[in-house]
Amino acid sequence: MTSTHWPLVEVAARLLERHEREAVLGDLLETGEGAWRGLLDVLGLVVRRQLSLWKNWRPWLAALGLALPGSLLLMGTSVCLSLTYQRLLGPRFLDLIPLTQQDELLPWLSQLLLLIGCSWASGFAVGSVSRRTLWVSIVSSCLPCLFCLARFRVESLSRFCLLLFLAPAIWGVSQGVRVIRIKLGPSIILAVSVTVLMLPTWASPRIYNLALIWPAWYLVVTALGDGRKVERSCNGMR
């Protein structure tokens, strides 16, 4: 294998797991395979590995059940939040808000917390459900964002208001990828909080509300399942 093409093969091999990368690159070096053939071999293995992941339900849930609908709904919530904020404050600062408008401040704050909670929970679920297909989930989330950004027509708002949910969602994804499962206590607090915060807006279509909060309850279910496994293993040790 020529030294000029070898870095290309190494870059492609980064898409493989560490042990497999070691074995495959070692095999290619040992057999002295041609650069392009080696590259095709590595890419072929990468494609096979990625395709095999989709035999499981997890990547489908992460990409089509969480990332795609989640980003659409959270964009809607982001715009609602921005419109309320605009109506509350207008061009003035917080300390100049009239007393009557301060009554609306609490619902707005609860909406803000709801957006943060739901975005974080959705991100965490996406990150933890299927780490190895995370890039597909990211694409599934980006496509509706790009579509909505291109078609955004509210003149009084910046189109970037659509993306308010991104920061907590990215934070959730990074936590989900590292932690995998949240503990039962925090997961229940999160799910109950977002459900309670959702109650004032329950008049709007319920399926919308359920779609927003179900990732938080999914985390509770996974935490419960995890707790039972620990309990079973402890009983087995007794």
Added chain:
Amino acid sequence: MLGEFEYLLITAAAGLGDKAYGAAIREEIEVTTGRRCSIGALYTTIDRLETKGLLKTWMSDATPQRGGRAKRMVRVTPKGVQAAKDFYDAVTRVSRGASWVVNRTGRAL
């Protein structure tokens, strides 16, 4: 029942014994069959067979002739040996009477 490629892989690994690892098995299959064996097919089949309990794999220590990279060593389990034997028996049985089958004296039956 094993697939054709699975049988080839198990047989090559069994023949190589303690020296069975990715590149060696691949070379053995290519030399024996005269067909190219892709790394993708090799490693995904090794994984599948290991999941079925027909192979056991582990990473060896890194060696300088491979640029300091470790080998994925392969050993056929007793279950793998039995599966290969079953496949061979089935192929032998089904081939009896076929026009292309040559008897032990070298004559077509």
